[in-house]
């Protein structure tokens with residue numbers, strides 16, 4: 211199996227196009243076409259994790275955090291990241307990361323937090339905006355279904371938990387074929403009227419090119435009439451953080467103890483809303499402080515995330531209970547997601563879990 215087959219499976223689940231603009235997810239070191247001798251899963255590519263891969267002759271490391279994030283200007287071994295990249299190249303180990311794209315999909319890091327807290331009625335806390343495009347295609351009626359199916363197969367037509375979404379209107383197209391044209395129907399120089407259907411679907415901007423190419427491949431016309439409209443809509447299936455509800459309301463102190471136990475914390479930093487119970491819970495893997503306003507606005511009683519700053523906790527201002535469970539603790543489940551995605555697609559391929567990644571943060 212090639213490295214590309216494994217990373218393609220991961221990107222089918224968490225497309226790189228969903229990563230935040232500041233991120234660096236994807237294949238960072240290595241060759242897509244190389245044969246994969248194994249895959250090591252970790253949160254961070256530490257030097258010890260890389261050594262484990264080298265010792266086990268594994269040539270692919272899949273991590274949540276990209277080893278090159280803010281950019282490396284030199285490779286002289288002065289930082290751990292530089293040494294990891296140098297050693298990875300020297301030993302021909304590919305480094306792949308699924309980061310904010312893994313945070314932003316259903317089934318991703320934040321949804322894993324929902325699983326652990328057993329939240330129901332889940333939705334994305336901050337759906338992305340301005341990333342959807344409407345594709346409207348005009349096709350002769352007999353070919354409209356083929357056009358529709360081709361666009362679905364290329365990834366268009368998804369709205370939330372629904373696939374194959376489209377709308378069709380019937381009408382009449384007109385065209386006058388020029389002297390050099392080879393019309394599918396009608397004659398050169400004669401105005402033609404053709405019963406047509408207008409098929410409308412939406413697609414994420416990353417899927418538009420492939421959807422249009424697939425549509426054109428089955429469309430019979432020499433010149434295909436189609437429109438692409440950028441949409442202002444939110445994409446309800448993609449975005450950071452999630453919100454859901456506990457099975458039943460829980461006393462705030464009891465909820466905080468549940469959080470501490472669930473995320474295996476030695477201690478949890480928290481502020482309380484003053485409300486006695488928690489039912490609606492927002493979560494975000496990693497540094498979720500910037501979503502505080504969203505968590506409050508969506509009516510959550512509690513927000514579970516990490517790396518809150520003093521002033522972000524002040525922003526809670528008695529309106530929401532906030533629990534800081536630590537960056538590592540909120541994201542370590544990324545390894546479970548990698549493992550599940552890979553073994554579901556390739557049941558006979560067993561990825562290795564890293565042995566050496568330990569949380570470097572201590573509590574006295």
Ligand SMILES: [Zn+2]
Pocket residue numbers: 275495496497537541
């Ligand atoms: Zn993180």
